[in-house]
Amino acid sequence: MSMELTGAEIVFKALSDHKVEYIFGYPGGAVLPLYDQLFQQKKIKHILVRHEQGAGHAAEGYARSSGKPGVVLVTSGPGATNMVTALTDAYMDSIPLVCITGQVPTHLIGTDAFQECDTTGITRPCTKHNWLVKDVNELAETIHKAFRIATTGRPGPVLIDIPKDIQFKKGIYKSHETIKIDSYQPNFEGDIQQIEKAVDLIANSKKPIFYTGGGVINAGPKASEALRELVSLTGFPITSTLQGLGCYPGEDSQFLGMLGMHGTYESNHAMHDCDLMINIGARFDDRITGMVSKFSPGSKKIHIDIDPSSINKVVKVDVAVVGDAHSIMSSMINIIKKKYPGFKNSNKEKISDWWRQIEKWREKRSLSFKQGAKTILPQHAVHRLYELTKHQDAFITTEVGQHQMWAAQHYKFNKPNRWMTSGGLGTMGYGLPAAIGVQLAHPKKLVIDIAGEASILMNMQELSTAVQYRLPIKIFIINNEYMGMVRQWQELLHDKNYSESYSKALPDFVKLAEAYGAVGIRASKPEELDEKIKEMISVDRPVIFDCVVEKEENCFPMIPSGKAHNEMILGPEDEETISEEGKVLV
Amino acid sequence: MPKSAYSIDTIEEKLERVIIVAWVDNEAGVLARVSGLFSGRGYNIESLAVAKVDEEKNISRITISTNGTKSVIEQIKAQLLKLVPVHKVADYKIDDHSVFRELALFKFRGDSSLLKKAEQICIDFKGEFLDKTAQSFIVQFVNTRREIDDFIKKAKPYGLASISRTGPLAMKKGSETIQDNKGKVL
Numbered sequence: 001m002s003m004e005l006t007g008a009e010i011v012f013k014a015l016s017d018h019k020v021e022y023i024f025g026y027p028g029g030a031v032l033p034l035y036d037q038l039f040q041q042k043k044i045k046h047i048l049v050r051h052e053q054g055a056g057h058a059a060e061g062y063a064r065s066s067g068k069p070g071v072v073l074v075t076s077g078p079g080a081t082n083m084v085t086a087l088t089d090a091y092m093d094s095i096p097l098v099c100i101t102g103q104v105p106t107h108l109i110g111t112d113a114f115q116e117c118d119t120t121g122i123t124r125p126c127t128k129h130n131w132l133v134k135d136v137n138e139l140a141e142t143i144h145k146a147f148r149i150a151t152t153g154r155p156g157p158v159l160i161d162i163p164k165d166i167q168f169k170k171g172i173y174k175s176h177e178t179i180k181i182d183s184y185q186p187n188f189e190g191d192i193q194q195i196e197k198a199v200d201l202i203a204n205s206k207k208p209i210f211y212t213g214g215g216v217i218n219a220g221p222k223a224s225e226a227l228r229e230l231v232s233l234t235g236f237p238i239t240s241t242l243q244g245l246g247c248y249p250g251e252d253s254q255f256l257g258m259l260g261m262h263g264t265y266e267s268n269h270a271m272h273d274c275d276l277m278i279n280i281g282a283r284f285d286d287r288i289t290g291m292v293s294k295f296s297p298g299s300k301k302i303h304i305d306i307d308p309s310s311i312n313k314v315v316k317v318d319v320a321v322v323g324d325a326h327s328i329m330s331s332m333i334n335i336i337k338k339k340y341p342g343f344k345n346s347n348k349e350k351i352s353d354w355w356r357q358i359e360k361w362r363e364k365r366s367l368s369f370k371q372g373a374k375t376i377l378p379q380h381a382v383h384r385l386y387e388l389t390k391h392q393d394a395f396i397t398t399e400v401g402q403h404q405m406w407a408a409q410h411y412k413f414n415k416p417n418r419w420m421t422s423g424g425l426g427t428m429g430y431g432l433p434a435a436i437g438v439q440l441a442h443p444k445k446l447v448i449d450i451a452g453e454a455s456i457l458m459n460m461q462e463l464s465t466a467v468q469y470r471l472p473i474k475i476f477i478i479n480n481e482y483m484g485m486v487r488q489w490q491e492l493l494h495d496k497n498y499s500e501s502y503s504k505a506l507p508d509f510v511k512l513a514e515a516y517g518a519v520g521i522r523a524s525k526p527e528e529l530d531e532k533i534k535e536m537i538s539v540d541r542p543v544i545f546d547c548v549v550e551k552e553e554n555c556f557p558m559i560p561s562g563k564a565h566n567e568m569i570l571g572p573e574d575e576e577t578i579s580e581e582g583k584v585l586v
Numbered sequence: 587m588p589k590s591a592y593s594i595d596t597i598e599e600k601l602e603r604v605i606i607v608a609w610v611d612n613e614a615g616v617l618a619r620v621s622g623l624f625s626g627r628g629y630n631i632e633s634l635a636v637a638k639v640d641e642e643k644n645i646s647r648i649t650i651s652t653n654g655t656k657s658v659i660e661q662i663k664a665q666l667l668k669l670v671p672v673h674k675v676a677d678y679k680i681d682d683h684s685v686f687r688e689l690a691l692f693k694f695r696g697d698s699s700l701l702k703k704a705e706q707i708c709i710d711f712k713g714e715f716l717d718k719t720a721q722s723f724i725v726q727f728v729n730t731r732r733e734i735d736d737f738i739k740k741a742k743p744y745g746l747a748s749i750s751r752t753g754p755l756a757m758k759k760g761s762e763t764i765q766d767n768k769g770k771v772l
Contacts, residue, residue, distance in 0.1 A: 124619060125626050129670040132614070149670060183611060183673040185767060286592060309664035312657060561592060 007136045007167040008037035011100065014143035016043045017176055020071050022062060022440055023047070024055035028075025029115060030102030033167035038073075047440065047469060050461035052079050054433035056086020057459070060095045061437030064420045065395055067220060069096040069150050070437065076102045077115030080161075081122065085427060088126040090157040092424025093243060094218055096150040097157035098143075099127075105165040106134055119161045128156035134163070136171030144176035153186025154307040155218055186306065190323035190331065197319045198278070198302045199335045203343070205276035205300075207354040208236045211259065214243030214423070215281015215305060216325050217416045223247070223326035224416040227280065230329050233336055235344045235351065237358055239267035241282045242408055242423045250412030256358065257367070260288040261559050262405040265366035265568060266358055268557075271296050272565035273357070279303045281325045284314040285424070294564035304328050366557040366570055367409050376526050378403065378478045378549045382410040382450065385476060388533050394418070394446040397434040399455030400426045402484035402555045407450040429458030432475060436462060439471040446474070446537065453479040453506055453546075460512070466542040467517040474536055476545045477509060480553065488554045513544035524548035599655035603632075605678040605686065605756040606662060607764075609772045611671035612638050612646040619669050620648055629654060629662055633688075633753020645673065645772070649755050651731075674772055676764050678756035688754040690734050695722045696745030704744035711737045722747075730754070 005013060011034055015023070024047045027035045038046055049055040052074045059070025070090075074083055080101045090097045104113040120132045129149050131142045139162065146158045202208065210231060216223045224247040231238050231254055238248050239259040248255055257264035259271055271277065277299045282288070289295045292314060301317040303310070304325060311320040321328050336343050371380040382403075396411055397420040398404040404421055413419050420438060422430040431449035439447045449456075456477055466473050478484075486501040510520030519539050523532040529547070536545045556571040610616045617636060624631050632651040639647045654662065659677060666675045678684040692713075694704045701723065708715070711733070713725040727734055731754055738749065758764070763771045 120615060121618065124615070124622055181670070182768075184670050307668070309661065309668050311664070313661055313664075316657070 003173050004170045005173050006033070006037075007139055007162060007169055007171065008033040010136070010139045010171065010173050011143065011162070011167070012037050012041055012044065013173055014140055014176070015071065016041075018069075018143075018147045020044055023071045023073050024049055024058045024062070024437065025073035026052050026055060026075065026079060028079050028102065030076035030104055030164050031073060031079075031100075031167075033164065034073060034100070034102065034162075046073070047436070047465065049433065049465050051459065052082035053085050053429070054436075054459050054462040054465065056083050056097070056099070057089065057427070057430050057433035058437035058440075058462070058465075059097050060086065060090050060093075060430075061397060061420050061434030062441045063095050063097060063437070064434075065417050065438040066441040067417060068441075069098055069147060072097060072099040074099070074101055075115065076104055076119065077117045079115075080117060080119040084122060084126060085425075087123055087157045087159065089422050089425040089427045089430065091126050091128065093422065094155050094214060095157065096155035098146050098150050099157060099159040101159060101161050102167070103132065103161045103163040106163045107165070109163065119159070123159050126157070127159045130159040130161065132161045132163075133166055136166050136169040139166065139171060140174045141179060144174075144179045145181055147176070148179065148181065149184060153184075154215075187308070187322045188324045188327060190304065190321035190328040192331065194319055194321045195328060195331050196335060198304075198321060199332055199339065201276055201300055201302060201319060202234060202236075202278065202332075202336070203340055203347070206350055207274045208234070208276040208278065208351065209256075209270050209274045210236055210238035210278045210280065211241075211271065211282055212238060212244045212247055212280045213241040213282025216244055216247040217281075219281065219306075219325035221416055223281075223324075223329065226326050226329040226333065230333055233333060233344060235348060236278075237270055237355070239263070239271065241285070241288055242421060244282060245408060245419045246413035246416045249414045251414070256362075258408050259565075260285075261290070262409065262555055262557065263559075264409075265364045265557055265570065266361035268559065268565035268568055269361045270358055274299045277301045279305075279317070280329065281305060283307075283310045286314070289314065290559045290564055291562050296565070364570065371526060373526060375550045376523065376529055376547060378406050378480065378553055379410055380526070381476075381478055381529065381547045381549055382406045384529055385448070385450070385533055386411045388530065389446060389448070389537065392446050394448055395420070395435075395438045395442060397421065397431040397438060397447070397449045399431040399449070399451045399458075400428045401452045401455060401486075402480075402488065402553075403450055403452040403455075403478040405485075405555045406478070411450070428452075428455040430455075432456060432459050432473075433462045433465075435473040435475070436466055436469075436471055439466075439473050440469070447472075448474045448476050451475055451477045452484060453477050453481065453509070454483045454503060457507075463513070463516045463518055463542060463544070470541075472540050472542055474543045474545060476536070477547060479506075479509070479546055479548050480551045481506060482551060484553075485555065487552070491552075491554070492560070509544050509546035513542075516542075518542040518544060520544050520546065522546040522548065599657075601653045601655060602659065603651070603653045603680050604659050605680070605684075605754055606650045606652055606659075606666070607676050607678065607756060608648045608650070608666050608672050609639075609674045609766065610646050610648055610669075611673070612644045613671055616646070616671045617648070619671070620650070620666065623665055623669065624650070624652070624662075627661075627665065629658065633751070635752050635755055647772075649753070651753050674764060674766050678758070682759070684756050684758050686730055686754045686756050687728055688731055688734065688752050690727045690729075690749065690751040691716070691724060692727070692741070692746060693722060693724050693748035694741070694745040695747040697721075700745045704741060704746070707737070707741050707744065711740075713737075
């Protein structure tokens with residue numbers, strides 16, 4: 001059945017057909033008809049941000065924590081250009097976003113009209129696909145295609161640019177059931193012969209390791225369940241990328257911790273020395289591989305990925321399976337159960353030397369730190385935050401920098417979709433708006449943005465959004481007054497020339513919180529930390545927690561650039577000189 | 587420790603020349619998507635030819651001459667196929683299994699004695715004359731890139747004033763065809 005609606009009505013009908021609950025946006029001249037339509041309907045709630053970039057990251061947080069696409073509505077020109085960072089961020093981290101931008105009326109396109117920009121041109125390299133809709137009769141179909149493309153295959157952001165006159169014009173609404181995209185048919189089930197080859201490699205390996213990434217999380221909660229079964233069934237060790245944290249329990253004995261530049265000693269050494277690497281939903285990012293020519297030189301590699309262009313892009317693999325992680329892992333489990341009944345026990349002996357070696361690496365305790373009595377160590381702050389919140393299924397977002405790595409190292413996740421961080425693009429200013437999106441998707445849950453004092457200032461204005469919608473997010477600032485990761489690299493690589501990495505004038509974060517109508521809490525002594533964290537958790541309002549920490553602490557362990565996994569450094573001091581008692585082990 | 591936050595590339599691989607063909611929906615912006623992918627990811631475009639080939643299905647065929655290592659060529663193909671309006675991608679190695687042809691137009695200018703010499707070279711290379719005046723002529727060639735390059739080298743001193751080339755098109759020899767994912771011949 002088809003009916004005549006205005007472009008603006010078509011947009012909202014399509015959004016409600018796709019069961020959209022929230023849109024994140026900011027009004028402006030070229031989207032006024034859409035905002036008028038928003039005003040006249042009640043199904044979809046609009047979250048008014050303070051800057052369009054915030055809308056994008058909030059939608060990302062919503063999407064990552066709920067598994068549903070995030071929807072954004074912004075105006076033409078600056079509204080669209082302010083979205084570019086968030087779109088690129090979502091593209092790099094494979095987050096499904098549908099971004100609707102207003103555009104100047106069709107007859108003004110190309111005339112340098114007020115607030116005109118070439119939105120589809122600017123966003124072409126940072127979206128999975130984008131459209132400029134010039135015919136109102138194609139609008140419904142375009143929105144349906146947009147949702148399909150954003151959410152299937154390797155998810156990603158899409159953008160629909162709608163000129164203002166198209167929002168007014170009347171056209172036919174088509175329902176989404178009939179939509180076909182001939183040229184877009186992502187693979188879902190993996191090739192069964194390749195899967196069987198992968199299982200054969202698994203059965204013959206003496207030093208295997210699972211290396212899992214965000215693809216497992218994107219494949220849905222069932223993929224995480226399948227991964228747990230597969231890991232348990234094989235008895236193999238498992239490590240995870242930054243984006244994959246949570247798809248396997250962080251405190252499980254088979255879990256070696258995160259790998260890569262700031263990964264654990266045991267996971268990086270196991271990656272280097274393994275004879276079989278089973279990559280599920282990860283993409284051999286350069287923060288993971290270190291120097292590619294020295295990357296895991298002796299191993300056979302299996303790569304399971306839904307994106308065919310990820311295969312052999314960085315690292316050549318022996319067996320590639322293109323498809324959905326859940327579907328492929330389920331097939332692998334079935335084949336192992338059928339072909340090798342009782343595999344875990346029968347295979348135990350074969351991999352026992354490997355586990356002994358891993359235990360030796362574990363003894364290095366590469367994440368240990370020594371908390372003194374005077375100042376709070378950032379690692380300690382994250383560790384205490386974890387200990388005091390782990391019983392309540394908290395959702396963590398981060399900004400970008402040292403605090404992000406400490407959060408990844410010291411906060412353990414047991415479930416997928418609990419960890420939202422900007423990994424690919426590394427966007428400072430991501431965590432606060434992302435936390436807003438997460439809190440909307442999970443109104444009753446504890447949502448914490450583990451932040452740095454430099455990053456948080458990049459999208460500080462969004463605290464106003466949190467206050468407006470009574471979203472009790474917690475902003476936990478690890479405040480060392482430096483752009484810590486920049487300072488760390490300057491210390492290690494640039495002769496301690498701390499060029500522009502110190503913030504000489506920072507706001508008083510407690511007063512800043514109060515100015516926004518939120519709650520400010522400060523902790524600067526180790527003995528008051530726990531009590532203040534508990535206070536933060538108990539407040540049912542947005543909180544800025546200013547955690548004043550040791551200024552020049554570095555993030556270790558670390559693979560220096562150009563080095564291999566087995567050449568990582570553990571810290572400034574020889575780890576043997578730290579007494580066992582002094583170590584805080586996590 | 588090298589002074590870089592990134593590893594430094596030390597591997598040098600052999601470059602090969604290849605013609606890549608993409609069948610795409612003939613829609614606004616599709617060429618920008620393809621060319622933007624090449625520039626954005628640092629791939630090289632030597633030449634590019636594009637035209638609609640299927641009126642009914644609204645399909646265009648984009649032919650790109652490029653070079654890269656084996657793995658880069660594979661990556662180009664995979665990245666192209668990821669673009670939503672791209673139906674199919676194929677590569678044509680410069681070997682005996684395919685034919686390659688490009689069209690070139692040349693304008694010669696000069697006095698009659700110079701043009702006479704130029705004309706003879708054009709006749710030797712089997713050019714087709716499209717326009718002649720007392721001071722100039724235009725000649726057309728349909729040939730391989732190498733043949734046309736050879737011609738340019740020979741003809742250059744004889745009043746060669748303007749060159750326009752399409753870059754190569756490619757097709758597999760024999761009855762072999764390329765099909766889309768529904769089995770339809772492209």
